[in-house]
Amino acid sequence: MRTIATCVEEILVSQPFLEDALTRNILNYSALSEELRDPISKMLRKPVKSGAIMMALRRYSPPKEMGNKVKLNKVLxxxxxxxxxxxxxxxxxxxxxxxxxxxxxxxxxxxxxxxxxxxxxxxxxxxxxxxxxxxxxxxxxxxxxxxxxxxxxxxxxxxxxxxxxxxxxxxxxxxxxxxxxxxxxxxxxxxxxxxxxxxxxxxxxxxxxxxxxxxxxx
The missing domain is CATH 3.30.2130.10 (VC0802-like)
Structure with missing residues (x-):
């Protein structure tokens, strides 16, 4: 069953630039929540509040490969x-x-x-x-x-x-x-x-x- 959290994860995974900016804390959570409200409402087929989306964004945890960049940085x-x-x-x-x-x-x-x-x-x-x-x-x-x-x-x-x-x-x-x-x-x-x-x-x-x-x- 889809939830706001799974919808947020689905969108972020499909847009690597967006996910990268989120993990680097250079995004405005409030503005992004407003931006995602319509697509997530369509995905869930019901209206959702931007506050709930913001909470899901703040709780989002990237995959371990994205979070642990020590080996990648060493190679670069x-x-x-x-x-x-x-x-x-x-x-x-x-x-x-x-x-x-x-x-x-x-x-x-x-x-x-x-x-x-x-x-x-x-x-x-x-x-x-x-x-x-x-x-x-x-x-x-x-x-x-x-x-x-x-x-x-x-x-x-x-x-x-x-x-x-x-x-x-x-x-x-x-x-x-x-x-x-x-x-x-x-x-x-x-x-x-x-x-x-x-x-x-x-x-x-x-x-x-x-x-x-x-x-x-x-």
Whole structure:
């Protein structure tokens, strides 16, 4: 059976920014109670008083993962190097039986140059290629028989080194996404390995994105 408390919890869990602000005590409880009165009344199908909602907000206890940030903060403090690579281009192709062969041709070209930025990600229905813009002619040649659905130039990649224990910490990636969202930075692409996390953004916001990520480390 739904109660005001369960409705408050449901709303907060579905809106992480709101829950985070509540746990940091930077919200006006009275104003938030008034804001939530109509949606909670609809959820319960009866009118509710803002005072009752305020009481539920004050009694709200976030999940343990949100409340205990000691491990998360330690990981953020121990983030590795933050590397920025610019002049990148992104290609998206529909998957096909011949796509891997095109990928192999590209690997043959770049294998002896460790300074080239190149990633190949295969999804269920499409594959994504991120490469140094100066080598796009090779992509267009090697993949010329494939169906290209999108191309984007003027991109930059920010790669963050992660501590080995990162896979055991809940909410780590959320911290990156939250900080970038607060800054109004849209992510064009995300690529990750076990101990590296790379975000792809347009060139005109790379400085702002770098500062946001660096702020987490500090």
């Amino acid at each position: 403090e121990n983030l590795g190097d933050i590397t920025v690579r610019s002049d990148l281009s992104d290609y998206t192709y529909k998957n096909s039986s011949s796509l891997v062969q095109a990928h192999l041709k590209t690997l043959e070209i770049i294998k002896d140059d460790p300074h080239i930025f190149y990633t190949f990600t295969r999804g269920v229905h499409e594959s994504n290629i991120l490469i140094t813009t100066g080598l796009t002619k090779h992509i267009e040649e090697n993949y010329k028989t494939e169906i290209c659905t999108s191309v984007q130039d003027h991109l930059s990649a920010i790669t963050i080194g992660l501590p080995k224990e990162n896979t055991k910490i809940a909410g780590l990636y959320y911290q990156f996404f939250k900080r970038l969202a607060w800054e109004g930075i849209a992510l064009y692409e995300v690529v990750s390995t076990t101990n590296e996390f790379t975000i792809l953004v347009e060139d005109d916001v790379v400085d702002k994105a770098f500062s946001a990520i660096k702020g987490l480390k500090n």
